[in-house]
Amino acid sequence: MRAEHIGICVPAPISMGNWYRDHLGFEILRSGGDDAEGVCFIMDSAGKTVLELGKLAKGPPLDPRSFLPLQLHIAIDCDDPTAEAQRLMAAGAELIGESPRNAYPGEKILIRDPWGFAIQLLNRQTKLSQDSR
Numbered sequence: 001m002r003a004e005h006i007g008i009c010v011p012a013p014i015s016m017g018n019w020y021r022d023h024l025g026f027e028i029l030r031s032g033g034d035d036a037e038g039v040c041f042i043m044d045s046a047g048k049t050v051l052e053l054g055k056l057a058k059g060p061p062l063d064p065r066s067f068l069p070l071q072l073h074i075a076i077d078c079d080d081p082t083a084e085a086q087r088l089m090a091a092g093a094e095l096i097g098e099s100p101r102n103a104y105p106g107e108k109i110l111i112r113d114p115w116g117f118a119i120q121l122l123n124r125q126t127k128l129s130q131d132s133r
Contacts, residue, residue, distance in 0.1 A: 005041065005050035008117075011061045013053035014038045016115055023091045024076060024119075026051075044076075064117040069096050069110045073118035081109045081121035093119070 010016050014033065017040030020026040026042040029050065033039060039054040051074075055061055064072065078084045089095055092114040099108035099120055108122040 005052050007052040007054060009056050009059070009061045010053050010064075010117070011035070011055070011115060013040045013055050016040070016053050016113070016117075017042050019091070019114060020051075023088055023093075064112070064115065067118070069112075069118035069120070070099070073110070073120045075120040075122055077123065077127065078121055079123060081107045081123055084121050085109045085111055088113075088119075088121075 012035040014031060014035050017026070017028055017031060020042050021028050025045040027045070029041040029043050031038065031040040035055070037055055039052065041050060041052050043050045076084075085093070085095060088111055093111040096110035096112060096118065099110050099122070108120055111119050111121065113119060
């Protein structure tokens with residue numbers, strides 16, 4: 001078995017999907033409706049991770065600012081996290097700071113997208129997919 005997608009209830013799914021397309025290189029696989037009731041499926045540039053951004057008709061969307069960044073975040077692998085953080089902040093993201101160093105060496109910077117969702121920009125020396133299991 002394999003994961004097909006990860007669904008997240010967000011306040012503005014269409015706008016968020018468009019921002020991830022325009023600034024993070026995600027591809028919009030399927031999108032419909034508007035920010036009030038729409039859904040947007042986006043896939044990363046590697047073609048491996050699909051996110052469903054949607055809004056439930058009943059119940060509130062997720063409040064991403066109510067979570068600490070490392071409790072809930074999207075990790076994006078990139079060559080230069082510092083440069084990418086600067087570029088994304090110019091597009092409306094907010095700098096949180098450096099992510100704590102841990103067992104996986106590599107530069108890690110935390111930002112929030114314009115809707116408050118945490119993004120960890122990282123460049124691991126050894127990619128997770130290369131780790132021996």
